Amino acid sequence: MLHRKVIIAIADGIGDRPIAELDDKTPLEYADTPNLDRVASAGINGMMDPIAPGIPVGTDMGHLILFGYEPQDYPGRGPIEALGVGMEVQPGDIVLRCNYATVDSSGIVLDRRAGRIREGTDRIAETISGIEIDGVTFYLKSATEHRAVLVLRGTGLSDRIGDSDPKAPNDGSPYHKVKPLDDSDEAKRTAAVLNRFLQEAHRLLSRHPVNEARVQRGEKPANFILTRGVGRMTELTPISERLNIRGSCIAGESTVLGVAKLAGFKPVTDSRMTANMDTDIELKAELALRELADCDLVLVHMKAPDLKGHDNEPLEKAKAVELFDRLVGLLLRDMPEDAYLALAADHSTPCEVGEHSGEPVPIAICGPGIRKDRVLHYNECDGGYGGLGRLSGMDFVRTLHDLMGRVKKKGN
Ligand SMILES: [Zn+2]
Known part of the structure; x- marks a missing residue:
């Protein structure tokens, strides 16, 4: 079996709706995102419903799924905190x-x-x-x-x-x-x-x-x-054990770090990762790449887009997206050639709602041998034309695990 590594860069709550103030674009469409678009145009794209269409999820549930669990594994917010x-x-x-x-x-x-x-x-x-x-x-x-x-x-x-x-x-x-x-x-x-x-x-x-x-x-x-x-607190087999992999998670938010521990991933944090706009993206990128040397799967999380969605600040959310873009640029610069980089989010947080919605989020995967599609931009509209189509969070994560060579064949 060919084993490969993956970094998933997660922009919390990045999904949004067209906003008049942004020329009827979403903050993600409006923002200048050359690096996100590089991943989209070099890779395969799609739209992901964390659980299923129209079901809003919390950050804890969204990440539980991105780490590889299913909704029924959710132990409640208390244990995660x-x-x-x-x-x-x-x-x-x-x-x-x-x-x-x-x-x-x-x-x-x-x-x-x-x-x-x-x-x-x-x-x-x-x-x-x-x-x-x-x-x-x-x-x-x-x-x-x-x-x-x-x-x-x-x-x-x-x-x-x-x-x-x-x-x-x-x-x-x-x-x-x-x-x-x-x-x-x-x-x-x-x-x-x-x-x-x-x-x-x-x-x-x-x-x-x-x-x-x-x-x-x-x-x-x-x-x-x-x-x-x-x-x-339930008896859950850590994802790292289920897949026989080493995992790591770089984040400034305790909820995300809590899910990481549940999943058997190494939590990596630092006071310079603030879970806000002043978070240190250079440090995050450096740590993600350093962890990838020892791990098979690394999740790196950025909170800022979600905060700006909750605060109904579309322009600020576009700036948060640009910060995420720079983080992805740093990852792209030093990614090993035989590893995958995936873009994802835990849910949408539309500015006009000020809360999480059940709309899907764009996803993209680039890396060795990927079935590249014709999508050139990473956003809520173009993602729908991608080769991954529309899939659930569990399907998306399984797709990544399969690319890693960690999903067992059915039959013989
Ligand atoms: Zn979230």
Whole structure:
């Protein structure tokens, strides 16, 4: 079998719609993208629906698929975030995303983000992590600013529970008591122990030195933990193991790095990769090429196009696309001749929607022996005329794995 290597360059949320402000072009059509067009004209093109036409996906699900899993493998946002912030999680763990919040004495949420607390969150987490209630151990780790991840470890637990977070923009509402979402003993037990934990955490945090100092400075105390995004860590075979390959992922975003860990890929990050417009593309390209020397499959991720889509800033999104183009130019310059370079995205984030949509994204693959088609430009329109046609994310990824020589023959 001929084994070859692949780099997938992922522009988060790059897909968009024609916009009047951009002469009725999409940001990708409007942007100056000589390098993306080089990949398109030297390679094979197509349009990809992450799951199926018309189904919007989150960044976590979109990447789960780009790493080689199927939608039913999705473990929930909590486990992915836990892996992304470097927590140990085991199959069976119940994992939740959290916000440190400020509540008053009657349980009204005054601020879902505790004044966007930045300092002292590690000390707060230290105080309450490791608490045990009724045989369940709670592990808490702080992430960026007011965010944290909570792991429940024990027997007889379920992920069929509600949130304690009343969700934005509901400052001024009481926090929710966590409710079981079905009649099982496991769901009732999980909700009960979590509610007890949240009360104990509230008691400890209300008199925590970090919070006492905040109150003295006139800042909001982080005296409550709001939970959401519950998931149960499943027993998944890492993709690297399934394909018998070594994989690596270069990204600045913890969600993407979390999926990478799940998939058995080496997470590579650096504070210079900001998950925004000021991200260091030279560093990303250098690391992607360096990792490719030791790996079979490297994913390199850029977040900026998605942010500009959410913010409904078409011109800025076009600039983010041009940044992605420069990253791809650096990759093209030093790609080994016998490796493939693929362009992809996890979903569309049309500016006018300000959210992810279920429209397909353009894909392209160039490299040795590729069945080159007649497409000359990488964008949402031309991709539809390409040799790959319209395919699902699972089909696209399998196509890449096949080019790598990693898909077993059916039959004999
Ligand atoms: Zn995304």
